[in-house]
Amino acid sequence: MSCKHRDYLSREEKLRRSYYEVLRDELDQFALEYSLVESYNNFLKVRNPYPFVELRELKPRARIPTVESDAQNSFLIIFTEDLIEKKHKKYIRYFDANKTTKNNLLRHKSFPDVENFNRDMKFFETRDFFSLLRSLLPIDYALLIQKRHNTMARYALTHFHVRIDWPITEAAEDLARDLRYISKDLYEKGDEYAEDFQKKFFEYYGIPVLAGGRRTAAIVAARYFSSFPGIATIYVSSSESRALLRIDERGISKSVLVRLEENDIKKLVDIAGMNLNNFSKNYVIARQRKNYICIFNVKYDHTLHALPSEGGRLRELKPDTNWLTVSEEQILPRPSVINHPPIPFKMVYS
Template identity: 45%
Template structure:
């Protein structure tokens, strides 16, 4: 488990502040790429953007699995520390997929190849996000981690085409043992019980158990990286969910989506928040036409008692009817160009 602030040195606490600051920057860039850039791709192609149904944000919601080619999908792992070499058994980061010029020459559509230098891969360089943007469409995951060659807290995009090979049943077993629903192994209480635990594993991370591809890779990576003593953040953008999910190994879970707001909803939200309609539109709508506006919506989730380790440490029986996540906050986020504006609460999922 990641060490708390009280358990780390002063130098490490300083590093954690830097990590959280960079995480905020990465949030904004990836929201832009996953959601807003996808919206413009649909509009430019004169196709209707597939807005989510609010019920899809409820725990256990099953989503109609249709892939949208115009939607930007990706998977990124951002680590506070440097992954130890033993992690290569399940998180595939090797010399062959290290972000160096020799490996990048095989990417046909990589435009920065001729101008690429290792310096570009550092988070604090002006060309970093341009590099990241070109690598995002590549299959599998990108890995951003602390540079182990220096004592300073510098982060770099170290590997591309990173595969996650930890089996789902191993990840589900790991979580179930942590939560004390089993003592030794996944199938100790029978196949049916094991199947239910695997389904609850997906629910714990905010997905339906039918989810596949990048989403499965994201949650198995999140569970595996929990064993390290530093924080990691996993970002997964899904073309079937039309969402960006952010998972941190210290227990936070958020989903970002574009919300279609009718003229009546816009008027009501502005009134409830005691602001002029024009003010709300200018600060919170990323797109507007005569019929509707588009807002950026964040849902945060929390884990109730049944999906937290029991206080007494004793084994307990699984009740599949109990929810393993619940909706916590529902927020409309302001446009990025207004960093001084706060999000506003918009409780709409269960309306």
């Protein structure tokens, strides 16, 4: 995503961005907990083995199994730095009918505690914000968190059941123009060329072409918000991928649960400079016999083929080139832990 760099912000805008990033850190931890840790516990409750992601699935262009499970928590959250202007409602479908008001929530049976709803719950700073967020996540489509109107830096969960209606072809065309694979129209070089680029559009965001609805909506939203001056962060969790995909101005990352053996734990303990007991307390989600369950995070960078061309020159698409490369791999602390950092640990190509 491209947004206005911090160096070009006013002091007021810098303060707002700093506040946004603090709130985003909190949302990161909530999303990890709900997507991964609570999903793992869901599988335990129904006595089904957890379907751990194979490391090969984290490689760029990997083929991912399409097996789904109701025990995996799925959701789509859009968190924008700025208020979304009304002109964007054509493609980002937020209206009075899907505002987070008590009357609107009464129409949705999946919202369990509407009688105790109060209007302050939707504000990020309030104690009950994450309770409200959690209760709305099972509802289809996206949840929208954005800056409130006429406030410098107060954020709220303003809308639920938000559809992303920008066509994939238009999103792909927008990216193709930016990267100079076309001059204007996606089909200007023929149907096959357009189809090939749409496949690369999915690869650009790290998901397979046949990805389900939430992940497809997530990458279309990511592309749509890429032209905004403010930051937008997209979180999507799906039962197919068993992963939390996060897209923001810095790029793409995926977080999954991994099962580590004792040899791996010994290496991690040495890297972190702590004893096993301290490591288990701060990084281990669960134990499976001799194995340790941890959160593994992978960050990706775009290759030269997925960056704007030098000098803005038009170029030809080469479908066989890789558009993503693994840039960072790390074991994350448990979501509730605040005083321990991620531990660098390479696994994808080991």
